[in-house]
Amino acid sequence: MIGNDIILALSVRSVRLHFLRSVLAALGIVIGVVAIASIGMMGTNMTLSVTEELSDMANKLTVTPYTGGGGVTMGGPGIRIAAGGSSDDDDFIAEDQFRDIERIVAKYGTAYTVRSESDRIEVGSETGRATIYGLDPDIIRELLVVEEGEYPKSTTSVVIGPTLAERLDLKVGSKIDIGDPDEGPTTTVRVVGVLEERGMSMDLSTDMAIIGTDKLFTGIYGGEGEYDQVNVVVNDINNADAVKTAIEDELNRKEDTVTVQDSSRMMESITSSLSTMTTFVMAIAAISLLVAAVSIFNVMMMSVNERVREIGILRSIGTQRTEILRMFIYEAGILGLVGAIIGAVASLIIGYIVVLGMVGTAEYFFAPASIVYVPMAMAVGAAICIVTGVYPAWRASNLDPIEALRAE
Known part of the structure; x- marks a missing residue:
């Protein structure tokens, strides 16, 4: 039985042996993470900026x-x-x-x-x-x-x-x-x-x-x-509804004579529209992660096909199916983690430029509601890599050892 440290070492070795292919696969994750994080931060900064501007008239x-x-x-x-x-x-x-x-x-x-x-x-x-x-x-x-x-x-x-x-x-x-x-x-x-x-x-x-x-x-x-x-x-803005209702009840008691408009409703409508627009654009940006998932899947399938004989040798010396499964899952996880980390760093740089250019101010860039998109995009990118690598890993773990040893 091979120790977990050796399984991880074998996964790292495979990534290094096919470095260029691994880099190109991870690049898709980088692009996806940057796209989702940047657009999310831009939308949040736009919403916070507009809310700040409208807050003075919300009451x-x-x-x-x-x-x-x-x-x-x-x-x-x-x-x-x-x-x-x-x-x-x-x-x-x-x-x-x-x-x-x-x-x-x-x-x-x-x-x-x-x-x-x-x-x-x-x-x-x-x-x-x-x-x-x-x-x-x-x-x-x-x-x-x-x-x-x-x-x-x-x-x-x-x-x-x-x-x-x-x-x-x-x-x-x-x-x-x-x-x-x-x-x-x-x-x-x-x-x-x-x-x-x-x-x-x-x-x-x-x-x-x-x-x-x-x-x-x-x-x-x-x-x-x-x-x-x-x-x-x-x-107190919390009294706006009570005041509106009281005015309408008093002046429109017999017939409608006045219309009362509440500014806070307009602010809610604007911020809701901005949030919907941001979510829609983020969904489009997420397509880049689907492309990256296809790329990772292709890389992992190629890795399995190229290492059939290696898998056969590992199985013949007592390596368990679960260990073979983990080895390929680790490999997909390494690609996802590296891509997510690089994407996070790039997101902070590119996101700052995008927010400054589109919103006109980066005052809210490091606000919790804005910066949370970076770890969120990282988690999504890494998860997609691992999920995409499950089938190739399962296929590798279920290869017949004897047939694998006969492979050229």
Whole structure:
């Protein structure tokens, strides 16, 4: 009976004797491990990055007038498209409705009103369109951060978003004419501040907007006591569902008058979509491991066919079938282990480059949810090698010793 150390030595010897063939077989495992780990880490980093960006608005609810027919308000304030119903420019949230919302929200967070309109603007010889917001002066100071200048203090001063400032070359002190002169009088306002970039947001999209006080807005468009939407900021995200339900129960008691949108649901939907996409792409990448499995199977079958006489000699000196089986399983395991280790090292290097290039940041690269794909891919790669080597090993262990000795 041959000791296990000798069986392992024979397996290592076989790999070394057919080094190039073994390297090519292990290369398939390396590619498979790199593909699965890199794509998994990229998807996780993308999900974590998006979640971080959206987390600031996940505790916000948006209350808008009900559009009818199960419609969904899309496009943000001032640009509403009713899906499944008709849009009505006269739809608004009344002052008494806002007071009800404010009363409900009082113990959970803060509610504030938003007036908005998309209108033509003119700066010198340049014309364009922008969203005009009307907010309470205290809310402007609380929610928005001025990067340059100051907050508006009068009905003729405004702050603007950075994208709008860049496109129209606006600075502090610039004047903007709001309105179409062909349709009526225009209103001239002075820029007193440029806001910090805010990016995507469910409540206020200010990067391409002009923000002034409520009095400025109603002075231009009227609508005293009428609001386009009410935004709710809850202190604890766990209370978002309770607040949403309470508002709907109170304001939609007799008939549907408002629609409440929960930002956290959008975040869950986005992260779920990213996870599904990542899983799908990883499944495609796993095909490379199937190709590697075929390669390992071929190498092991060739090894069995080339060593028939050696197997016969080993069996004739007392080697058990289980030991022959283990010898070939060890050989497949060596190929899988070496390929998995090299693949893991390559995954860390290539994965970092892929994440940095595709996501734009490697901040979450070494996060547990990201780095776990490396050992996972290693385990899958090594397991595939061992499973693929089972049949060739079984075939070798069941060769007839006498027939094996007669082989050329």
